[in-house]
Structure formats: C-alpha cells, structure tokens
Amino acid sequence: MSPSATPHPPPQPTRRLQQLSAHMATNGTHKTTSFAADVVPKAPEDPLFGLMTAYRADTFEKKVDLGIGAYRDDNAKPWVLPVVKKADAVLRSDPNLDHEYLPIAGLQQFTSASQKLILGKNSPAISEKRVASLQTISGTGAVHLGALFLKKFYRPGQTSSVYFSSPTWANHNQIFSNVNLPITTYPYFSAKTRGLDFDGMLSSIKSAPEGSIILLHACAHNPTGVDPTQDQWKQVAEVMKARNLFPFFDCAYQGFASGDLARDGWAISYFVEQGFELVVAQSYAKNFGLYGERAGCFHFVAAPASDATDVATRVASQLAILQRSEISNPPAYGARIASLVLNDPALFAMWEEDLRTMSSRIIEMRKALRSKLEELGTPGTWNHITDQIGMFSFTGLTEAQVQKLRADSHIYMTKNGRVSMAGINTNNVQYVAEAINKIVRATN
Numbered sequence: 415m416s417p418s419a420t421p422h423p424p425p426q427p428t429r430r431l432q433q434l435s436a437h438m439a440t441n442g443t444h445k446t447t448s449f450a451a452d453v454v455p456k457a458p459e460d461p462l463f464g465l466m467t468a469y470r471a472d473t474f475e476k477k478v479d480l481g482i483g484a485y486r487d488d489n490a491k492p493w494v495l496p497v498v499k500k501a502d503a504v505l506r507s508d509p510n511l512d513h514e515y516l517p518i519a520g521l522q523q524f525t526s527a528s529q530k531l532i533l534g535k536n537s538p539a540i541s542e543k544r545v546a547s548l549q550t551i552s553g554t555g556a557v558h559l560g561a562l563f564l565k566k567f568y569r570p571g572q573t574s575s576v577y578f579s580s581p582t583w584a585n586h587n588q589i590f591s592n593v594n595l596p597i598t599t600y601p602y603f604s605a606k607t608r609g610l611d612f613d614g615m616l617s618s619i620k621s622a623p624e625g626s627i628i629l630l631h632a633c634a635h636n637p638t639g640v641d642p643t644q645d646q647w648k649q650v651a652e653v654m655k656a657r658n659l660f661p662f663f664d665c666a667y668q669g670f671a672s673g674d675l676a677r678d679g680w681a682i683s684y685f686v687e688q689g690f691e692l693v694v695a696q697s698y699a700k701n702f703g704l705y706g707e708r709a710g711c712f713h714f715v716a717a718p719a720s721d722a723t724d725v726a727t728r729v730a731s732q733l734a735i736l737q738r739s740e741i742s743n744p745p746a747y748g749a750r751i752a753s754l755v756l757n758d759p760a761l762f763a764m765w766e767e768d769l770r771t772m773s774s775r776i777i778e779m780r781k782a783l784r785s786k787l788e789e790l791g792t793p794g795t796w797n798h799i800t801d802q803i804g805m806f807s808f809t810g811l812t813e814a815q816v817q818k819l820r821a822d823s824h825i826y827m828t829k830n831g832r833v834s835m836a837g838i839n840t841n842n843v844q845y846v847a848e849a850i851n852k853i854v855r856a857t858n
C-alpha cells in the first residue's frame with residue numbers, strides 16, 4: 415500500500431490526549447521529557463544581550479546605549495574601519511579567493527603575524543621557536559581553548575585554581591566553570607578610590623597556592639577600565655615568579671586602549687622577557703571592529719630552555735586535537751582581513767591611524783563627561799572617568815541608580831554601573847551628564 419493510501423486513524427479530541435498523557439506521567443508509566451525543570455531550569459537571559467534587546471525595543475528618541483562593548487562613531491553608528499574596507503576590497507577582487515577549509519590551526523600568515531603583534535616582532539620567544547599559536551573563534555574561543563587545554567594538561571592529579579580579578583568579564587566565569595576548573599578571585603577594584611586595589615591584588619596573589627593560574631587582563635580591564643602601571647606589573651611578575659604561578663593573559667583591547675599597540679601589549683612582552691611559561695588569548699573584535707567575524711588567536715609560550723621548541727611543538731599538537739573536536743577549523747574571512755593588514759606595512763600604518771581615531775574619540779568623551787559632571791557640581795568625585803582607560807568606565811553608580819537612569823532617561827548600562835564610553839558622543843554627552851547629575855542628587 416502506498417503511504418498516501420494508509421488510512422489515517424480518526425483524530426482524537428485534544429483534551430482526551432492531554433488527560434491521558436497527564437495520567438501516564440503521574441503514574442510513572444510514561445516520561446514526556448528527560449529534561450524536567452529541576453534538571454534543566456530556564457536560564458536567565460544573558461544580561462548584556464538582554465540589555466541590547468531592551469534598548470532596541472525602546473522608541474524614545476533620545477535613548478542612549480551605554481551597554482554593549484562595541485565601538486560607535488560620533489553619530490552612535492557602528493564604524494567599519496577604513497583599513498578594513500580597503501582590505502575587504504582587496505580580498506573581493508582576488509581571483510584566487512576560494513572558500514576551502516583553513517588548516518586546523520588556522521591561517522598561517524595570520525597566526526604568525528599575530529605572534530609578532532602580541533609579543534613584539536623581535537621577541538626571542540618567536541626567534542627561538544617556542545611559541546605555539548592557533549587561530550580561534552575570536553577572544554572568547556581563545557580563552558576557552560586555553561581553559562580546556564589547562565584543564566586537561568596542567569598539573570594533572572593536582573587541583574589548581576584559576577584566579578580572576580574581582581570583578582572580571584562575566585564570561586570568564588562561564589568559560590572556566592564549563593571545563594570544571596575551580597575558580598577563586600583576587601581583589602582588583604577599590605570602590606573607595608575607583609582605582610586599582612593594588613595592595614589587595616598583590617597580597618592575594620602572594621598567598622595563592624603554588625601553581626595557581628592567574629588570569630590577567632593585558633590592558634583596558636573589563637569592566638573597570640583600571641590597569642596596573644608598568645611598575646605595578648613588574649611587582650606582580652616578581653611575586654608570580656617567586657610563587658611559581660601560571661599567567662593567563664586575556665588581551666581583547668590591544669591598541670584600542672591607548673592607541674599604541676606596543677604600549678597596550680607591554681605587560682605580556684614583559685612577562686615573556688622575564689622567562690615565564692604562559693598563555694595568551696588575543697581578540698581582534700574591538701581593535702579591527704571585526705566583532706561578528708570572530709577573528710582571534712591563542713598563543714602558548716614556552717619558557718626559555720634547551721627543549722623549549724619541543725615543548726611548544728608537543729603543546730601545539732595537542733591544541734590541534736582539541737581544536738579539531740571543538741570547531742574543526744576556524745572561520746576564514748576575518749582572519750584574511752586581519753592578515754592582509756598585519757602583513758602589509760602601508761595597511762598596517764593605516765590601521766594604526768584608525769586605532770588612534772577610535773581611542774582618541776573615547777578619550778575625548780571621557781574628558782567631556784567628566785567636565786560636564788564637574789560643571790554641574792554633581793556630588794562626588796569624577797576624576798576616575800578620565801583616569802580609567804579603554805572601552806569601559808566603572809562609574810560607581812549603584813544598581814538602583816542604574817535602574818532609575820533607564821526608567822527616567824532611557825539610558826542603558828549594565829547594573830554594576832559600567833558604562834561603555836563608545837556610546838557617548840558630542841550629541842548626547844550633555845544629556846547623559848544631566849541625567850547622571852539628577853539621579854546622583856536625588857539619591858545622595
């Protein structure tokens with residue numbers, strides 16, 4: 415009999431079916447799902463992306479988005495870097511461009527240029543062939559690959575915790591707990607000075623058990639915008655060396671913070687110079703504006719030793735196996751754009767100019783917001799707005815103030831009072847300052 419000729423059973427009334435299924439479920443004879451609510455409870459929406467949805471749905475004309483960490487120009491619009499447009503045009507007109515798979519470790523010209531960018535082109539670690547690099551799904555993928563690698567291979571049989579700054583980028587918690595690495599925190603932000611709690615940071619790192627992994631933001635700390643000085647980095651390195659701690663650098667804002675690539679990467683180069691074995695997660699989302707293209711790199715640097723090349727080669731081979739099982743091979747487009755720029759001196763110079771455009775606009779907006787708040791006589795001190803660096807400012811606004819700013823003035827920021835400075839521009843800085851002034855006065 416053909417399928418179309420199969421006689422259909424007479425339709426059952428829906429109510430009867432529901433009764434039957436409820437009866438069977440309560441009798442334990444039939445399970446409708448293996449994922450009951452006590453096993454798979456409904457997870458809360460990602461706070462940042464939830465904020466973005468709420469902002470988009472808001473129809474108020476003067477609404478301001480200070481939530482998401484993506485650069486905006488002075489008209490609050492996404493900015494495609496001129497150098498990216500140029501590289502894109504080169505790529506598109508290349509008759510040999512195809513859509514084949516990249517190798518498991520990614521585009522070789524991209525990963526080798528990325529090593530030079532992050533470690534310095536004259537880094538002995540590169541010339542001594544003790545760096546293993548894999549292209550990843552942007553910075554998040556690099557942090558994840560590093561976490562996975564450490565969970566599997568770092569000090570097997572011993573429980574080593576990873577130490578995060580308090581606070582840190584929220585995703586660090588999710589990524590490291592997903593691979594079951596125990597998490598501890600070290601003090602970082604002083605609510606009193608709205609600057610670095612350096613004594614707290616150093617003494618916590620000093621008392622970390624030997625072998626602990628210390629996660630460090632290379633520059634433009636997210637969410638606080640507070641970075642150690644070079645002298646403070648030196649002290650951190652000294653303590654970490656003495657305690658045999660393992661550095662895990664997360665670098666999502668190189669060149670974006672100060673506009674100077676070498677300055678923003680200084681801490682990593684310094685630690686490499688000091689002979690650490692370490693890892694680095696590198697993102698090109700912010701500094702190339704390639705957010706959605708997911709271009710990033712993971713680097714393992716072996717300490718200088720006669721067998722260092724062998725260490726790096728073995729590590730690279732295991733990283734490749736992890737990568738193969740997770741993503742098979744990384745996406746090509748963003749890496750091709752970045753690679754063109756990183757390997758061409760003229761495009762590279764143009765990129766540096768674009769970085770200065772972004773970082774200096776943000777620095778200008780920091781100055782403008784601070785001076786407007788001071789002009790208005792807003793209670794409290796506001797020097798931290800210009801002392802902090804990079805995409806974010808940790809304003810010190812309370813959760814209640816943040817909620818009121820959103821309800822009264824349609825200004826959106828994360829509930830911890832973090833402001834994405836890229837959302838501020840010459841058209842809205844007065845509005846933002848007046849709204850903050852009003853809330854601070856009302857709740858002081």
Ligand SMILES: Cc1ncc(COP(=O)(O)O)c(C=O)c1O
Nearest residue numbers: 552553554583636664666697699
């Ligand atoms: C500290 C930190 N690490 C990593 C990332 C990773 O970003 P992406 O995966 O977009 O490169 C971010 C982005 O906000 C970040 O702030």
